[in-house]
Amino acid sequence: MRTSIADPRDPRLDDVRDLNKSDKSGEGLVIAEGPLVVSRLAQSRFSLRCVVGFGPKLDSYVEQYGDPGCPLYEVEREVLAQVAGFDMHRGLVAAADRAPEPELSSVLEEATTLVVLEGVGDHENIGAIFRNAAGMDVDAVLLGSGAADPLYRRSVRVSMGHALRLPFAHLEGGHTTWQRSLERLRSAGFRLVSLTPDESAVHLAEAMRGADKVALLVGAEGPGLTEHAMRATDVRARIPMAAGTDSLNVATSAAIAFYERQRSRTAFAAREM
Amino acid sequence: MRTSIADPRDPRLDDVRDLNKSDKSGEGLVIAEGPLVVSRLAQSRFSLRCVVGFGPKLDSYVEQYGDPGCPLYEVEREVLAQVAGFDMHRGLVAAADRAPEPELSSVLEEATTLVVLEGVGDHENIGAIFRNAAGMDVDAVLLGSGAADPLYRRSVRVSMGHALRLPFAHLEGGHTTWQRSLERLRSAGFRLVSLTPDESAVHLAEAMRGADKVALLVGAEGPGLTEHAMRATDVRARIPMAAGTDSLNVATSAAIAFYERQRSRTAFAAREM
Known part of the structure; x- marks a missing residue:
């Protein structure tokens, strides 16, 4: 499911908001940046909540690693920079829920x-x-x-x-x-x-x-x-x-x-x- | 030779000026920060030009490693921060001349x-x-x-x-x-x-x-x-x-x-x- 989001205030982007100020652990989230690390998050025990990225980055991610099975939010570079709080040149970031630690x-x-x-x-x-x-x-x-x-x-x-x-x-x-x-x-x-x-x-x-x-x-x-x-x-x-x-x-x-x-x-x- | 310097514009501090903007290689200098690294600079093939630091840091340096045989400039923390361009919490920095590379x-x-x-x-x-x-x-x-x-x-x-x-x-x-x-x-x-x-x-x-x-x-x-x-x-x-x-x-x-x-x-x- 892929959606374009143009408004940086859109609450669907909250999972990756203010990354410059927080690692989101306080919200019970895990964050992955860049295609390789996002793909490892997708294969992990953590449930993906969303993948956010520039259009071409989402295209090449899906082509290389397949559909991650969560919402994909396409954003412009400036929008992601405003949401994350810094210019995310890798252009791809994902959030997942933390999971209980194994015994x-x-x-x-x-x-x-x-x-x-x-x-x-x-x-x-x-x-x-x-x-x-x-x-x-x-x-x-x-x-x-x-x-x-x-x-x-x-x-x-x-x-x-x-x-x-x-x-x-x-x-x-x-x-x-x-x-x-x-x-x-x-x-x-x-x-x-x-x-x-x-x-x-x-x-x-x-x-x-x-x-x-x-x-x-x-x-x-x-x-x-x-x-x-x-x-x-x-x-x-x-x-x-x-x-x-x-x-x-x-x-x-x-x-x-x-x-x-x-x-x-x-x-x-x-x-x- | 130890001298206190209170004016951050003092040219004797130029060797460690604007370290936030430059590594001083353009001026033919090598910079060492902290007592251990300064002591290694003192023992190296490079000729020390000066050691700049807070009073207690200069004291403990000389006590541990001996007199480095170059001018010691004692400065307050705020002065060093103004000169270097950032708060140098280690409180000790030295400059030496670059030397020709060995054959x-x-x-x-x-x-x-x-x-x-x-x-x-x-x-x-x-x-x-x-x-x-x-x-x-x-x-x-x-x-x-x-x-x-x-x-x-x-x-x-x-x-x-x-x-x-x-x-x-x-x-x-x-x-x-x-x-x-x-x-x-x-x-x-x-x-x-x-x-x-x-x-x-x-x-x-x-x-x-x-x-x-x-x-x-x-x-x-x-x-x-x-x-x-x-x-x-x-x-x-x-x-x-x-x-x-x-x-x-x-x-x-x-x-x-x-x-x-x-x-x-x-x-x-x-x-x-």
């Missing part, structure tokens, strides 16, 4: 590689972690205390839409509950590996070797993981760093760990490396 | 691991590549055609100041000259490894195995390396990606390759992995 038990059921985040409060870092996790076969993201919202507009954009597809669930957060919440992962067969720049930790490759299931814990840039969280894990792993340098960005460290996990579990690695 | 031959002399960039035009990506390279023992960065300026203010900041310390040099760029410029690296003993998402490429670990010296080529996010550049290399390497995902961010891919290089060359890796 931890259902997330754990099929998973063999997890990443667990403690205090990663930056939306770009969260988004980048989802992008890297999806790219390197991590099955789900678990959010401990202090993690930013993966469905925040900026997180979704940086994740290239993978925050909409890759399952995530919250763990009972807080310092006193790490022991208990990580015990659930351990009893589900996961080796718990914490990532730290500490030189006394073992090499990442050694920490992962031979593990059937791995849950990798990473902490916020700067402080890193708390001692509470690390003490609740099975092994502390490090990425060797050159003298006089700083630890890596948290999403970069996580990407390296995902790569190592993939490398150590493939038959190729087992035979050849 | 390629001197860069190659001691190096065993290089990264070569083609068309990486984004200042954040360039900065992140320098940060990751410094952290994982890459000896130098070579810039082919289309690479952004590593000494741009934003690049320096994202690099955590490593763009000031890690040697870099430009290669004769352009599509027609890759063959010739890479030949210089090959004859210096480097194995030339290009990074590509192409599934027919060999695994990164296999591409690096047994190499004494490695030069790793990475291309811009999106287009990646040109066929010209790849054809001039010895081996095409890939980071295995999950189906239906996108290639990684260029700085993230490079970080993974640096990790693999470090892993494959250490005795630890040779014995244990």
Whole structure:
């Protein structure tokens, strides 16, 4: 169902109104920008409410990804700029309803590689972690205390839409509950590996070797993981760093760990490396 | 030599004037912000011209890193905000003169691991590549055609100041000259490894195995390396990606390759992995 809308005050455009001031999470919405991310929203567990875009952008979206099965609102560039609050040069934006988070038990059921985040409060870092996790076969993201919202507009954009597809669930957060919440992962067969720049930790490759299931814990840039969280894990792993340098960005460290996990579990690695 | 300056129009503050509008490269300057990056500028090949900051920030800088041996200008927060053009909450900024780039031959002399960039035009990506390279023992960065300026203010900041310390040099760029410029690296003993998402490429670990010296080529996010550049290399390497995902961010891919290089060359890796 496609409709042209010329009046920026039209309430049918409210789902994408004032995006410069809000990510719409307060209204229970998820926002996707650009054709690729909109297509991932359309394939996700979230129900699309509308797709808004310039005429040619709607045409090429439908041609490439098919009819999304929700109202399509065609608008001029100036109208969208007025509604969204900025010039949206990608020319395509969609809104969907947020959905309840999956149960931890259902997330754990099929998973063999997890990443667990403690205090990663930056939306770009969260988004980048989802992008890297999806790219390197991590099955789900678990959010401990202090993690930013993966469905925040900026997180979704940086994740290239993978925050909409890759399952995530919250763990009972807080310092006193790490022991208990990580015990659930351990009893589900996961080796718990914490990532730290500490030189006394073992090499990442050694920490992962031979593990059937791995849950990798990473902490916020700067402080890193708390001692509470690390003490609740099975092994502390490090990425060797050159003298006089700083630890890596948290999403970069996580990407390296995902790569190592993939490398150590493939038959190729087992035979050849 | 420490002087208080109360007048934002004082010409001694010109080196850090209008930073919101310019990175000062047009004036032949390099700018460093915050104590850590300023300390790296002080230890670099660039000659410091001045350090400007709030009183307590200058105190703690000198206490931690010593006297930088250039004029120190103490200013109030409002004065620095007026001069720089924005509220500089870090409260410390330094300027240095740009210096001639090192000769390629001197860069190659001691190096065993290089990264070569083609068309990486984004200042954040360039900065992140320098940060990751410094952290994982890459000896130098070579810039082919289309690479952004590593000494741009934003690049320096994202690099955590490593763009000031890690040697870099430009290669004769352009599509027609890759063959010739890479030949210089090959004859210096480097194995030339290009990074590509192409599934027919060999695994990164296999591409690096047994190499004494490695030069790793990475291309811009999106287009990646040109066929010209790849054809001039010895081996095409890939980071295995999950189906239906996108290639990684260029700085993230490079970080993974640096990790693999470090892993494959250490005795630890040779014995244990």
